[in-house]
Amino acid sequence: MDFKKDFPIFGKRDLVYLDSAATAQKPQAVLDAITEYYTHFNSNIHRGPNFLSEEATVAYEDARRVTADFIHAENKHEIIFTRNTTESINLVARSLESQFQKGDEILLSKLEHHSNIVPWLQLSEKTGVNIKYIPIDSEGRLEFAEELINEKTRLVAITAMNNSLAVMPELEPIIKVAHSKNALVLVDVAQSIVHQEVDVQKLGVDFIVFSGHKIYGPTGIGVLWGRTELLEQMEPFLGGGSMINEVFEDHFTPAGLPEKFEAGTPNIAGAIGLKAALQYVLDIGYSKIHKYEKELTEYLLGKLTSMPYVEIIGPKDLKNRGSLVSFGIEGVHPHDIAEGLSQQNIVIRAGHHCNQVLMDHYGLPGTARISLALYNTEEDIDKAVKTLEETHKYFN
Amino acid sequence: MDIYAQNILDRYKEPHYKDKEFSAEITHKEANHSCGDVIETSITPKEAYGFSGQGCAISMASADMLGDLTEDMDENEILKIAKADVFEMLGIDISLRRSKCALLALLALQNGILEKRGEKLKTWTDYHI
Ligand SMILES: Cc1ncc(COP(=O)(O)O)c(C=O)c1O
Numbered sequence: 041m042d043f044k045k046d047f048p049i050f051g052k053r054d055l056v057y058l059d060s061a062a063t064a065q066k067p068q069a070v071l072d073a074i075t076e077y078y079t080h081f082n083s084n085i086h087r088g089p090n091f092l093s094e095e096a097t098v099a100y101e102d103a104r105r106v107t108a109d110f111i112h113a114e115n116k117h118e119i120i121f122t123r124n125t126t127e128s129i130n131l132v133a134r135s136l137e138s139q140f141q142k143g144d145e146i147l148l149s150k151l152e153h154h155s156n157i158v159p160w161l162q163l164s165e166k167t168g169v170n171i172k173y174i175p176i177d178s179e180g181r182l183e184f185a186e187e188l189i190n191e192k193t194r195l196v197a198i199t200a201m202n203n204s205l206a207v208m209p210e211l212e213p214i215i216k217v218a219h220s221k222n223a224l225v226l227v228d229v230a231q232s233i234v235h236q237e238v239d240v241q242k243l244g245v246d247f248i249v250f251s252g253h254k255i256y257g258p259t260g261i262g263v264l265w266g267r268t269e270l271l272e273q274m275e276p277f278l279g280g281g282s283m284i285n286e287v288f289e290d291h292f293t294p295a296g297l298p299e300k301f302e303a304g305t306p307n308i309a310g311a312i313g314l315k316a317a318l319q320y321v322l323d324i325g326y327s328k329i330h331k332y333e334k335e336l337t338e339y340l341l342g343k344l345t346s347m348p349y350v351e352i353i354g355p356k357d358l359k360n361r362g363s364l365v366s367f368g369i370e371g372v373h374p375h376d377i378a379e380g381l382s383q384q385n386i387v388i389r390a391g392h393h394c395n396q397v398l399m400d401h402y403g404l405p406g407t408a409r410i411s412l413a414l415y416n417t418e419e420d421i422d423k424a425v426k427t428l429e430e431t432h433k434y435f436n
Numbered sequence: 437m438d439i440y441a442q443n444i445l446d447r448y449k450e451p452h453y454k455d456k457e458f459s460a461e462i463t464h465k466e467a468n469h470s471c472g473d474v475i476e477t478s479i480t481p482k483e484a485y486g487f488s489g490q491g492c493a494i495s496m497a498s499a500d501m502l503g504d505l506t507e508d509m510d511e512n513e514i515l516k517i518a519k520a521d522v523f524e525m526l527g528i529d530i531s532l533r534r535s536k537c538a539l540l541a542l543l544a545l546q547n548g549i550l551e552k553r554g555e556k557l558k559t560w561t562d563y564h565i
Contacts, residue, residue, distance in 0.1 A: 375471055375492035375537065380439045391471045405472025405490060430437040435449075435493075 043414040046320070056386040056420045061203050061231060061364050061393075061411035063253045066317070070257060073316035074309045084305055086282060100308050103315035104298070110318045111248060112239040113265050117297040120264040120271070121311055125230040126155040128249035128264035129197070131301060132226060133159035135274035136195075142168030145192045147223070149174035149182055150401055151202040151209065154394040156228050160197065169194070174214075176401065180205040180354045186217050193223040201232035204393040204409060205354030206362040208232060215244055224270070230254055234413065235333055235362050237326045246270055252310060257317035261310030264301070271297050278303040329414060333363040336412050336421070340365055343425045349432050353407050364411035366393075368404075369428065372435045377408040380431035386424050440493055441528045448493040453503035456486030464548030468495070468536050475499050477544040481510050487544075492537050494526070499541035501525050511549050517542060519563045535565040 044050050046067040049057075057065060077099065083092040085100045101116075108116040122128045146160050150173050157171075164171050170192075175183045180202065189196065196218045201208045211227065218225045226247035229238050234255040240248055247270075252261035266274075276283055276294045280303035285293040294300045321329070338358055344350050349370040355361050369377055374390035381388050391406040392399045399406060410424060439445075460478035467474045473491030477499065478484075485503040489496075505525050506514050522542050523530050530538045539560075547557045 373490075373492035375473075375494075375534075376439065379492075379534075380437065383437075383439060392469075396469075399472065405474075427437075431439065434437050434439060434445075 043324075044417070047415050050415065054385045056384075056423050058381075058410045058412065058416065058420065058424060059387045059389050060234075060413035060416075061254070061409065062389050063259065064234060064256045064413055065415060066258065066313075067256055067320050069320050070313045070316045074258060074313045077309050077312045085308055086299075096308055099315075100306070100311050103311035106315045106318055107263055108265075110238075110322070111233075111265055112241050114241070115268055118265055118268055118271065120266070120298050120301040121306055122262040122264055122301075123260055123307070124251040124253070124262035125153075125228060125249045126159075126251075126262075128262050129155055129226070129228070130159045131264055131277045132247055132249075132266070132274075133163045135277050135301070137163060137167060138275060139273075140167045140169050140194060143192060144169045144194045145172055145190070146170070147172050147174065147188055147193055147196045147198075147218075149198050149209065150176045150398055151180065151182070151199050151205070151207060151395075152197070152397065153199065153203055153228065153230070154396065155230075156197050156199060156226075157397060173397070174198070176207075176398075179356075180207045180398070182207075182209045182214075184209075184214055189214075189217045189221050189223060191221060193218070193221055195224045195226065197226040197228070199228045199231065200238075201229075201235070201362045202354075202395070202398070203231045203364070204366045204395045204398060204407060206364045206366075207355060208236075208360045208362055210360065211243065211245075219244070231362060234321070235330065240265060252314040252317060255314075255317055256320055258307075258310045258313035261307045261314045263314075268297065271301070276300050276303070280304045282306075324414070332414065333412060334358060336416055336418070337361070337363040337365070339418050340410060340412065340421050343421060347425075347429070347432075349436075350428070353402065353404070363413070364409060366407035366409045368407055369432050370436070372431060374406045374408040376435065377428070377431055380434070381424060381427050384423070384427045386420075386427060388424070440497075443527060444493055444497040447497040447500045451496065451500040453486050453500050454496070455488050456484070458484045458486060460484065460486070462548040462552055464544050464551060465489075466540055466544040466547060468540050470536070473537065473540055475541050475544050477502075477541055477548060479506070479514075479545060479548065481506070481514065482508060487541060491540065494530070494534050494537040495540050498522060498526060498538050502541050502545060506545070515546055515549055517546070519565070532565070535563070536560065539563055539565070 047065045081095040083096045085097040105116045225245040248265040253259040283303040353366040378390035390408045461480040463478045465476040475489035478486045487499040
């Protein structure tokens with residue numbers, strides 16, 4: 041399987057890219073779609089009765105339809121285009137604010153990315169809601185207990201895949217208990233959606249958030265999916281053009297869904313690029329993706345486990361995990377690991393990965409992280425492993 | 437493989453001033469939260485210098501070499517040390533991504549003095565990074 045050829049960056053430079061959890065590379069199809077928009081029908085949408093705006097509007101709204109179908113959403117107006125996962129979560133937190141009271145509880149997990157912690161902390165500062173966390177065990181697996189959700193719990197916000205340990209928590213039991221207590225459930229699929237299908241009907245959740253750039257799409261386009269009745273009750277997020285129905289000197293009436301939450305000129309090219317990315321994934325198919333990435337992850341885990349000075353942080357098996365591995369090397373700081381690889385044109389991430397709560401739990405300043413995508417090969421892993429061996433030797 | 441120049445590696449592996457115990461006039465800690473590095477510098481100007489903490493090879497080597505650089509300096513001279521002086525001291529090209537690693541110890545050292553004087557502490561923007 042050669043997916044690498046679909047991604048022009050690999051033809052342009054000598055590059056081993058093992059940092060797809062930060063952002064994925066873009067296939068030619070995505071680049072073509074963006075260029076096609078800017079060179080053939082660039083214009084603003086929903087504004088003005090002319091053929092050019094019509095073409096742009098049709099393309100933008102078609103991207104919304106494809107996105108809705110991609111996650112099996114019932115209605116396309118339930119897809120709100122944002123800048124990224126972070127903005128999607130902020131939108132929910134801000135727009136729900138008036139519905140929260142002092143003493144209400146929000147349940148997160150220790151696996152959350154900063155983007156699924158800080159907006160809730162901000163909400164807590166404003167409204168006095170209490171933030172609680174589902175604890176984790178030594179491998180980073182959730183230790184969920186029903187008692188964590190009670191009558192005061194108004195919302196559970198949780199990741200479908202953690203970005204430093206690769207843990208994919210079992211969501212069903214949490215969603216079940218949350219709904220039995222009438223709590224809303226938001227699932228952050230920013231990491232998981234590039235590896236595993238998201239079906240909002242089957243999951244039975246209330247909000248889904250993700251970023252285009254981690255699923256082979258462009259930066260600057262993100263998605264919020266929410267159930268219609270919830271989105272309708274929520275207050276608008278940003279104010280301005282497009283999100284209004286009527287504006288008077290002293291008041292305004294908001295537009296309906298989805299425009300209510302899309303103030304100003306949106307990222308039209310981004311939405312069109314995202315559509316191409318989602319179609320790229322659909323064309324290959326999740327089962328093929330899953331099989332290939334699983335093989336690669338197994339290969340990587342095998343190599344790292346065989347190096348006695350490498351410590352894998354997080355689960356060491358393939359059960360409920362995504363295709364990334366965090367690790368440390370005896371006597372070598374994570375930054376120095378990344379620097380050594382960087383000098384061989386191998387890109388990985390080192391640091392706390394926006395998971396400071398999780399790193400504090402382990403008492404670690406950070407880790408080195410290799411994350412894999414479709415375009416990676418065993419040869420990529422071999423090159424990285426060889427450099428890791430040399431790096432260890434160099435420092436010890 | 438040659439990730440860093442030999443002088444950096446040597447000072448990282450065998451530092452001269454790390455975890456030196458003495459009762460210092462000025463002690464101050466700074467952290468680089470983006471990578472988790474923490475350095476605490478201790479100094480009695482013109483008498484003794486030491487540091488503790490954890491970090492990458494560049495941050496640790498830089499903290500160690502600052503002991504030599506500041507050996508005969510008074511407080512005002514230490515406050516005048518600039519980014520360029522530290523980069524020159526290290527003797528290697530410092531990329532943008534490693535600038536904070538290289539300067540963390542200087543930040544701690546200078547902010548210790550500023551704190552003692554009740555003056556406004558420096559931030560990364562003061563080093564133009
Ligand atoms: C699990 C998870 N959630 C949220 C985010 C935030 O995504 P973005 O920076 O695109 O908003 C990330 C990005 O690293 C992530 O891994």
